[in-house]
Amino acid sequence: NAGVTQTPKFQVLKTGQSMTLQCAQDMNHEYMSWYRQDPGMGLRLIHYSVGAGITDQGEVPNGYNVSRSTTEDFPLRLLSAAPSQTSVYFCASRPGLAGGLPRETQYFGPGTRLLVL
Amino acid sequence: AQTVTQSQPEMSVQEAETVTLSCTYDTSESDYYLFWYKQPPSRQMILVIRQEAYKQQNATENRFSVNFQKAAKSFSLKISDSQLGDAAMYFCAYYLSQGGSEKLVFGKGTKLTVNP
Numbered sequence: 001n002a003g004v005t006q007t008p009k010f011q012v013l014k015t016g017q018s019m020t021l022q023c024a025q026d027m028n029h030e031y032m033s034w035y036r037q038d039p040g041m042g043l044r045l046i047h048y049s050v051g052a053g054i055t056d057q058g059e060v061p062n063g064y065n066v067s068r069s070t071t072e073d074f075p076l077r078l079l080s081a082a083p084s085q086t087s088v089y090f091c092a093s094r095p096g097l098a099g100g101l102p103r104e105t106q107y108f109g110p111g112t113r114l115l116v117l
Numbered sequence: 118a119q120t121v122t123q124s125q126p127e128m129s130v131q132e133a134e135t136v137t138l139s140c141t142y143d144t145s146e147s148d149y150y151l152f153w154y155k156q157p158p159s160r161q162m163i164l165v166i167r168q169e170a171y172k173q174q175n176a177t178e179n180r181f182s183v184n185f186q187k188a189a190k191s192f193s194l195k196i197s198d199s200q201l202g203d204a205a206m207y208f209c210a211y212y213l214s215q216g217g218s219e220k221l222v223f224g225k226g227t228k229l230t231v232n233p
Binding site for chain 2: 033040041042043044045056088090092105106107108110111113
């Protein structure tokens with residue numbers, strides 16, 4: 001299994017540009033989420049999904065959109081990038097109730113570093 | 118609201134020695150989970166150890182162990198026989214699932230340096 005994969009690893013955007021951060025997992029996990037990590041801060045939840053077709057907001061959702069059309073993929077869209085969105089973004093997944101693994105334990109991707117100029 | 122506090126922004130330890138990283142949290146719940154994650158320079162978040170709040174026994178994973186004090190809301194991580202590869206940021210995290218929603222709250226992290 002590849003686990004949780006994220007692309008790109010690094011991206012530079014200009015203010016106002018849009019882009020999509022990709023996240024995929026091959027573990028058939030029901031739950032997926034996006035976090036951002038800023039210097040001196042822990043991870044903060046942006047959006048999450050408990051299954052295909054279901055998404056919800058986390059702690060810092062403004063400026064981001066998500067969708068979950070398949071179990072495997074959970075892209076994060078920045079509609080109009082702002083310098084305040086410069087951060088490292090992590091995607092995570094975990095199994096649902098029938099996953100056979102501790103459902104409280106999340107598995108993280110390698111992160112995407114985003115710089116907005 | 119649940120909060121997680123790591124009071125040590127940086128710690129250092131000599132190779133082969135033992136170091137303890139501190140974490141306290143604030144919650145009014147009784148059933149929750151606690152985690153320590155390691156983030157090396159590669160930025161990958163790696164699960165180190167987890168603790169269920171309903172278990173009195175402290176979790177252990179090889180050289181990593183925790184001291185879970187539920188009443189004091191304290192969850193420290195002890196790394197024994199420290200190795201150079203242990204150098205990383207360490208994040209304490211609190212997880213709660215309630216009424217169909219769930220929350221994973223991270224502390225701000227402790228940077229661990231291992232000196233040869």
